Amino acid sequence: DITYAGSRNxxxxxxxxxxxxxxxxxxxxRWRTCAIVGNSGTLMFGKFGAEIDKHDMIYRFNQAPTDAFSEQVGSRTTFESLNAKFAHELQAEDPDWLWRDxxxxxxxxxxxxxxxxxxxxRRRHKGVQTYMFSPAFAxxxxxxxxxxxENLQNAGMGCFSGEKxxxxxYAVLYTLRVCNSIDLYGFDAWTDDMAGQFKLRYHYFDDDEPRPGAHSFDLMFYMYRLLEMSEEYPVQLRLVDVPRDADFGSRHHGATVDKEAGEEEEEEDLSRDIE
Incomplete structure (x- = not known):
């Protein structure tokens, strides 16, 4: 048995x-350059494929296909993160499983x-390399x-309701430990306007929709921004410049944001929580 540090229960x-x-x-x-490639539909507005494939390590998620989208998202994959749904499909030996080559x-x-x-x-697929994050890491x-x-809400940045x-x-926290530099692709914060007014898909490859209340996209986006702004962490957001008729707000454009006077010190304090 493993007891979590700081908790008896x-x-x-x-x-x-x-x-x-x-x-x-x-x-x-350990890798020198790492790319974490999300599944955002905004990736269809960019052509990051060749840039992504130049990284030493490339991290993807949940069976996201690359064959028909290599110009936008690249073709190489080092690690593929699986949530419970896809892990159980692999366990059941789903005949439609996407085996990468x-x-x-x-x-x-x-x-x-x-x-x-x-x-x-691990027993069924002995030729497949599999890892599981430790309970302590989770x-x-x-x-x-x-x-x-809690800190961002106390700072008046918003009310974040994501349950988990x-x-x-998890991918960002892991790569901070094993990568000298990290580029994030497809990590734009999802908003309802994207699917409604601008007809953008949640995923670049299918018509799935986010489950309401499951995640706080704004909270995660703020975290990635804080990491990028801090000199302590080697993280860069590679966001897509979407067309003018699909403008989701200035925070989704480019790789930097403007800071108002007095904000820098507060943001640096918040970034210290990500260690």
Whole structure:
């Protein structure tokens, strides 16, 4: 059993089957340049493909296809993060599963939900490299998320109702540990105007819609901006310049935002929570 630091009530039970599949030590992975490629429909307005493929490590999410979109999102994949839905599809050996060529390594970021699925996938797919974030990492990510949400609300930045971190949040926290530089693509904050007035898809490759209340897109966007503004973190947002008739607001354009006088010190204080 693993007890979370700082909490007497949160215990993660490690089964014998899972213990036998875990490595003796965490993999010692390190990359110079990393690209995290989100699934935003705004990517269809850009042509980042060649730029993305130049990175040493490329991180994607949830079976996002590349073959028909290589000009916009590139074609290479190093890691593919899977949420519970897609992890269970892999576990069930879904005949429509998108196997990348060359094979990507899979990362499961929900250790509490996917303990049994991870164990079965490791046994069924011995030739596929799979990783699962530790419960301690997931717990730390939730604490950072909660603290960030509280601090930004107290600073008057808005009311953020998202019930849990997004998969991109875990990806950023992980790559901060293993990458010298990180470029974020497709991380524009989703707004209702995008789907309504401007007919933009939530994902660049399908017609799925976000589940109401599941995530706070503004909160995550503020976090990525804070990371980019801070000199401590090697993060850059690579946002898409959408057409003028689909203008979603100035915060979605370019890679920088203007700061009003007096804001810089407050933003730097908030960025210290992301460690």
């Amino acid at each position: 949160k215990v993660y039970h490690v089964t014998q089957d899972l213990r036998e599949l875990l490595p003796e030590e965490c993999p010692d992975l 060359p094979r990507a390594s899979y990362i499961f970021f929900e250790p509490l939900k996917l303990k049994e699925a991870y164990t079965e996938i 717990y730390q990510a939730h604490r950072i998320y909660d603290r960030l949400q 971190p997004m998969s991109g949040f």
